[in-house]
Amino acid sequence: MEWFVADHAWLGRAVFLHGLAALYVVAFVVAARQGPALIGSRGLTPVPTFLRRSGTRRDGLRRAPSLFHLHWSDQFFLTVCWSGAALAGLSLVGVTARLPLGVSMAVWLVLWALYLSVVNVGQVWYAFGWETLLCEVGFLAVFLGDASTPPPRLGMLLLVWVLFRLEFGAGLIKMRGDACWRDLTCLFYHHETQPMPGPLSWFFHHLPRPLHRVEVAANHVTQLVVPFGLFLPQPWAGVAAAVMLLTQLWLVASGNFAWLNWLAVVLAASALPDAWWSALLPRPVEEWLVPSRAGAAPYPWVVAMVLLTALVLVLSRRPVLNLLSPGQAMNASFDALRLVNTYGAFGSVTTVRHEVVLEGRDEQGAWREYGFAGKPGDPGRWPRQLAPYHLRLDWLMWFVALSQRYAWPWLPRLLRRLLEADAPTLRLLGRDPFGGERPQAVRAVLWRYRFTTWAELRATRACWHRERVGDLVAPVTLATAEKDWW
Known part of the structure; x- marks a missing residue:
């Protein structure tokens, strides 16, 4: 099945899955440490109250699927969070990739279901684009295979599709939003007024204003032009992904946006060709990431990958229409399982x-x-x-x-x-x-x-x-x- 295999993506897939596992660990630890005080039974927005207002159990499961519609207690919530962190930790150190394909897929599916359960009862505390993004890419990870199966071309393209929508949606929301994005002056204020400045934000803010204009112009190119390069043959797709990866690291250095930028980094990393990763990684790390390149693609897995691709294409209709709409919504989900979503940030920038x-x-x-x-x-x-x-x-x-x-x-x-x-x-x-x-x-x-x-x-x-x-x-x-x- 040569058409099914992305031979250039063994290391790209491995880097993506390990990076995703690390971010899952962070997300579950954050939920465990902060959740009881925010959404616990005596939290600031208690989940039991939210569940009562969601209607019947059937209504709640239909609108916002979550294990917590079936049972809630603060201890059960912590069990879910720490179980998710433990499973993600096993995936981070490579255990999940070495399991049989069906078991490996089950682990990633459980991780996705556990985190979706948290997000769907998290209320205002979880109303951020990176929560939905983690749910979307977490579901795709279920079908990417283990260390002994070849990277699926369709699965790697679906990751590219997420990265395209993430970057292009963010670029469009800026161009349609605050005039300062069009006259290239938004960064006169953004580093100072962003939600959570970092240790370098003071220095970024004091860069010369002409350089701020260059930053904004470069951002427009990266988000509105470069994403189309992801669909070109290698190595050009890798070049586009590398530009995005470096831009995201620039954003990491200039502020704190939870795991949004890091998720974009691991998505971009998945699009870099293996030849580049082999040049960057020492041999022991490369062999640890990909312990085996043997094995074929099991037929049931191929069928599942094709069905997933068809599902994503169908569910992409509304996000694409949203991208094309002058009333573009930011960070919106169009299905209860958060499988295909729309993204964007900072359509407006505060000046004070x-x-x-x-x-x-x-x-x-x-x-x-x-x-x-x-x-x-x-x-x-x-x-x-x-x-x-x-x-x-x-x-x-x-x-x-x-x-x-x-x-x-x-x-x-x-x-x-x-x-x-x-x-x-x-x-x-x-x-x-x-x-x-x-x-x-x-x-x-x-x-x-x-x-x-x-x-x-x-x-x-x-x-x-x-x-x-x-x-x-x-x-x-x-x-x-x-x-x-x-």
């Missing part, structure tokens, strides 16, 4: 950065600031490199600073949990100024942040300058923090 700072009042009447693990707070605290780890609360706080409509109903509950000194909630933060004790009152304060200048950095060693705007939420106490007080 506001941050919500949470404070508690001590017994002496002084206000103390809670620290977050990732988002800006103390002006002297330099941003951290966090991606692919995802701090969900920190990200949602960025949206609250844009509009209070993003805060309901979880921000009032967050403030109440701080008043109660709730331990799981406090673990979502980077610093508790009360050391686990209860504050007398809490409030949410809105600040205007900007990066310091070179002169200010030399004088103060602080990367941020901030000015208070006012209270977003006035001080509340346990006596006044009723369920619907805000």
Whole structure:
């Protein structure tokens, strides 16, 4: 079956699957560590409440398939998360690839089903494009084969199709969105106002403005022109993929976008020809990634691959129509299983950065600031490199600073949990100024942040300058923090 085999993609497939397994580990660990406080039975948006509002079990399974429609408990949720992390870890170290084909496929299918179950009850905390992207590529991974079967040409093309939609959709949403993308000025602001700046974002922001224009123009070429090169014969498809891979690494260096950029990296890596990987990887690593190149393509697997391709083509209709639509939606799913989706980000770019700072009042009447693990707070605290780890609360706080409509109903509950000194909630933060004790009152304060200048950095060693705007939420106490007080 020469037509079925992509002989140039043994290493590309292996790199992709190992990279995907690593990101699965991160995703499941994030869910286990943050999930109980965010969506647990006493979480900020409890899953039991969400399930009750989803209608009957049958309705819930139809609209958002999840194991948790069948059973929910906080312990069961943690079991799902840690089981997923363990299976992904086995795949990362190569165990899954060495299993018989049917068992290997079953492992990847279980990983996909477990993570889809989490995403479909994750509510606002999981409403990000990289969640859907992980579900989509995770399903495709089920059919890519094990170490003893040849890489399927159709399967590798389906990965390319995902990468094309990811990049081209992001490019179109920019050109149709904020005028600053068309006049090449968006990066005058983006590095400073993005949701989660990284340790190099300050330096990126202070690059000369002509270079910022070049960055935007290069982004347009990478997202609107280069993706078509993915469908050319090798090595030209590899050249297009390499351009995208390097661009994604540039984005990794300039900010924190969870595993979005890293998923794009592993997708692009799958399109690089084996000759390139052989030149990049030392022989021991190459042999570890691909322990065997023997074996044929079992007929049932070939049939399954053909049926999957037909399914993806049918389900691609609505995402393609969305790409062509002037009202293009960002990061949307068109089927309950999130098999074929549409992507895009930053159709608009904010020019001013506001941050919500949470404070508690001590017994002496002084206000103390809670620290977050990732988002800006103390002006002297330099941003951290966090991606692919995802701090969900920190990200949602960025949206609250844009509009209070993003805060309901979880921000009032967050403030109440701080008043109660709730331990799981406090673990979502980077610093508790009360050391686990209860504050007398809490409030949410809105600040205007900007990066310091070179002169200010030399004088103060602080990367941020901030000015208070006012209270977003006035001080509340346990006596006044009723369920619907805000």
